[in-house]
Amino acid sequence: MKARQCPLAETLIISGAHSVGGNTETLVQHVQQNAGPSAEILVLREKRIQHCNGCRTCERTGSCVIDDDMQGIYPLLEHTPSVVLVTPLYFLSVSSVMKQFVDRCQVLYARRYIHKTLIDDAARRGIVIAQGATENQGDFAGISLIARSFFYSIGIRSIRPLFLTDVDKRGDINLIASLDEQLRIILQR
Numbered sequence: 001m002k003a004r005q006c007p008l009a010e011t012l013i014i015s016g017a018h019s020v021g022g023n024t025e026t027l028v029q030h031v032q033q034n035a036g037p038s039a040e041i042l043v044l045r046e047k048r049i050q051h052c053n054g055c056r057t058c059e060r061t062g063s064c065v066i067d068d069d070m071q072g073i074y075p076l077l078e079h080t081p082s083v084v085l086v087t088p089l090y091f092l093s094v095s096s097v098m099k100q101f102v103d104r105c106q107v108l109y110a111r112r113y114i115h116k117t118l119i120d121d122a123a124r125r126g127i128v129i130a131q132g133a134t135e136n137q138g139d140f141a142g143i144s145l146i147a148r149s150f151f152y153s154i155g156i157r158s159i160r161p162l163f164l165t166d167v168d169k170r171g172d173i174n175l176i177a178s179l180d181e182q183l184r185i186i187l188q189r
């Protein structure tokens, strides 16, 4: 899956997939098909994204000192109308590549809460979609909290979740008969 980046895309789909051809990757394809023509995919594992080193420089300057692919991603996170997180459930959390990405958004938190250059935009919306082996919706609580914190940091207050249970073996995601219908509902503006 090739990721393209366009600041004018209506929807940015952020893939936390680790496994090539796994359930998350298939889910991302379904999300793109149901999100309309102006949807771009950002595949995190294909990007150069270092972990946040906790230096707190962003709190003083409003900028991140780490010169990697996040620098090109920040403007997309600040301006794209719809931002969609797609992740597997790994140890009751988002995938590690997605957690690393979320931590790097501390600079956007700093811009919003300290420097006040990033303000909430009621017209923007966030969607979090996760899948995992569990039968229990409650096992997605960690992902729900991380998504809330992430979306608040990038100025999005309106958040819709979709958590898909009983997805484990490769291809299980395609056994959910109502998948596209559920995606259409959650993705509609």
Ligand SMILES: Cc1cc2nc3c(=O)[nH]c(=O)nc-3n(C[C@H](O)[C@H](O)[C@H](O)COP(=O)(O)O)c2cc1C
Residues within 6 Å of the ligand: 017, 018, 019, 021, 022, 023, 024, 025, 088, 089, 090, 091, 092, 093, 131, 132, 133, 134, 135, 139, 167, 168, 169, 170
């Ligand atoms: C490292 C790892 C951790 C996992 N942790 C959980 C978990 O905490 N709860 C759960 O229900 N399933 C867990 N699973 C199962 C995955 O959520 C499930 O197999 C999912 O469909 C994998 O998506 P993928 O094919 O995109 O990797 C885990 C799988 C892996 C590889």
